[in-house]
Amino acid sequence: MTTKKKWGDEQLELILAKVLLFGVITAAIVVLIGGLLYLIRHAGPLPDYRTFRGASSPLRGIRGILKAVAAAQGRGLIQFGLVLLIATPVARVALSLVGFVREHDRLYVVFTFVVLVTLVMSLEGWRF
Amino acid sequence: MSVFDFTALVWFGSLVAGFLGALTGLGGGVVIVPLLALALHVNIHYAMGASLVSVIATSSGAAAAYLKEGFSNIRVAMFLEMATTWGAIFGAFLVAKVSTPAIGVIFGVVLLLSAYLSSRPRKRDHMAPKMGSVARLLRLDGSFPEGNGLRHYNVRRTPLGFAMMFVAGTLSGLLGIGSGAFKVLAMDQAMGIPFKVSTTTSNFMIGVTAAASAGVYLRHGYIEPGLAMPVMLGVLMGSFAGTRVLVSAQTNRLRLVFALVIVVLGVEMIYNGLTGKL
Secondary structure, three states, rough: HHHHHHHHHHHHHHHHHHHHHHHHHHHHHHHHHHHHHHHHHOEEEEEOOOOOOOOOOHHHHHHHHHHHHHHHHHHHHHHHHHHHHHHHHHHHHHHHHHHHOOOHHHHHHHHHHHHHHHHHHHHOOOOO | OHHHHHHHHHHHHHHHHHHHHHHHHHOOOHHHHHHHHHHOOOHHHHHHHHHHHHHHHHHHEEEEEEHHHHHHHHHHHHHHHHHHHHHHHHHHHHHHHOOOHHHHHHHHHHHHHHHHHHOOOOOOOHHHEEHHHHHHHHHOOOOEEEEEEEEEEOOOOOOHHHHHHHHHHHHHHHHHOOOOHHHHHHHHOOOOOOHHHHHHHHHHHHHHHHHHHHHHHHHHOOOOOOHHHHHHHHHHHHHHHHHHHHOOOOOOOOOOOOOOHHHHHHHHHHHHHHOOOO
């Protein structure tokens, strides 16, 4: 029993490592491309970062970000890359859930599910 | 300053911060916010947003490497992540309620505490002699590679560790940092988990913790793409380079220097918070 459990965890760890690395590299490439587009097009003076107005409102939600990506806006593409980055740990938790289900480890299926729901609710902007 | 100059400057500063953070194990994110807020007069909310996404990047990148080595305990992480994610969402909601000067002061105090916690002389592991009852119920014990084989370890005081993790999560969400020093404190000191397992598991948890508050940050407009882009890319590249060098470098003196830098930044943050300059 114990050896089987350990074997399962080790397999899971290797898969999680791959997912994390893939997510981070993909996100970084998207942010880099968006950043280059942004720098090429915005050669002007620096926006005022001193006072807080908040990022422009379309770039505060997934739908607005996707629209900005479709319009090939540099800032939208950066924001999309950052959303991919935020999604990476969420994907890690989702895969852990699959792993614990396959190990028939009910207790950890419950824990992982709770964390996944918390993350999705936070990203979706549900009120607590 | 033009957009290009500013972006290049922020990128380079983040690169150095990420490099030193990885090399010393103190984390690069914690100095990003004071650097942006104090040196470049960036609004602290934007600085926190940029720092938070860079924390997710470095944590996930490093976790991938550590997982392959087999030190991280994914069960301990999964269980404690309930506490850190709830704390992180609570902290992220607090940001809008707490005044900017107060955030500056809290940030400064947390910097001082982090510097203290991570520069203490490292004593022997506080390994638990036997399993705590909650830990046994949750099967939190594990083993890590040592020499040619595996060494088993016990876990104790799980409820205390869980409570401390909630606080670590709250600080992460409130300040846009990884709060790794506090996560390690909970596992190493409270729960008796070996130091190397504590640090790698803490790193593994940082990404999920930060992702929980990132949704709130995004909706409140704290994540400004023009600023987050150079910070995220810089810290990520710097920390990748830092981890490569880490194996061969003598880092004790460097740790001390970097801890002193953190102390100075902490004092500056408290001063600027109290005098209303943030």
